[in-house]
Amino acid sequence: MTTLPVGADLHYEPKLDGHRLIMWRTEDTVRLQARPRPDGTANDVTANWADLALAGMQLPVGVVLDGEGVVYVNGRIDFGAVQSRAKSTPARARLLAERRPGTYAVFDILQHPEWGDVRGWPYVRRRALLERLLDEYGIGPPIQAVPTTTDVGLARVWYDALQTQGVEGLVVKASSSTYRGGSRQWKKVRHAETVDAAVVGYTGPAARPRRLAVRLPDGRTTLSQALKAPLAAQVALLLASKGPARRAHTIGGDAYSAVDLGVVEVLAGTTRHAVVTVTRVR
Incomplete structure (x- = not known):
């Protein structure tokens, strides 16, 4: 059984x-912005989440959240539906939003029209401000707002019972933690621990890729294990919009077709080895 961090000042989400x-x-x-692109440029996704942008007009000017x-399908968070939004044209994203509206689950406030930049405030104070603003x-x-609790027993129930509803695990935050420094101050307890890796290429034909060449957080570039059919199909769709690839080699000498394909999640435990296990495309 996974052990949850315990402490008098810890909050679980x-x-x-x-x-x-x-x-x-x-x-x-x-305006809505997702994580930066692999080249570091801003990633404006307002057009993909126009339904959430419209809902955000209720907020006072100057708020940053x-x-x-997320997208719910049959009462469950569906990451595939989220990915469809992210990869769609604005016109198709609007159609998807009509069929499967998005939800914006807020877990922090960065700026407030009265108090300005609040990222340096402790978490417990920012959370109170967020709840008051929404109210x-x-x-x-x-x-x-995402639920939060200081009750480790309730957090354990969430961790054990909500996985079937599309909840990956828990985020644990100290009362005193500021937003500055990013989420490194927050501990993530996942059902399956993963890390992000940049995709720099693939092996096999573009219409049916076999493996991905990924750059791991420590800077190493290596090949993944063989892709399962659903993942290979997703990658093939991404490759369809890319131009010709050049030949390249990993540090171990394995050849691959070099092309920038964004980010995938890989099982954290596999990154010690020569190959990694890709769990999904981000």
């Missing part, structure tokens, strides 16, 4: 299986 989104309420509109964009402006679904 469900970790939802979606895409992390920053929401800016500007003077005239709402951090949260997870004062009558903000409800599809924008809602």
Whole structure:
């Protein structure tokens, strides 16, 4: 059984299986941004989540929130539906939103119209400000705060019971933790521990890729284990929009076709070895 961190000042939140989104309420509109692209450039995804941007217009000007964009299908968070949004054209994303609306699960506030930049505030104070903001402006679904608790027993129930609903695990935050420094201050307890790896190429034909060449967090480039059919199909769709690839080699001498394909999750325990196990495309 997974052991949860325990402490008098710890707060537990469900970790939802979606895409992390920053929401800016500007003077005239709402802007949504996902994690930066592999080359470090900004990744504006407002058009892909127009339904959430519209809902964000309820917020007062100057608010900046951090949260997870998720899509529920038959009462369960469906990461595939989230991926479809992310990879769609704006026109198709609107159609997808009509069939399967998005939800913005907020877990932090970065800026407030009255208090300004609050990232240096302790977590417990930011959380209280977030809840007060949503309450004062009558903000409800599809924008809602993720649950939080200091009760480790309830956190264990969430961890054990919510996996079938698309909850990856828990995020554990200290009362005093600031937002500055990013999520390194937060401990993530997943059912399956994964890390992100940049995809730099593939082996096999583009229409049916066999393995991915990935750059791991420690800088090594290596080949993954053979892709399962669903993953191979997803990668093939991404490759269809790419141009010709050049030949390259891993540090171990394995040849692959070099092309930038974004980010995948790999099982953390496999990154020690010569090959890695890809769990999904981000």
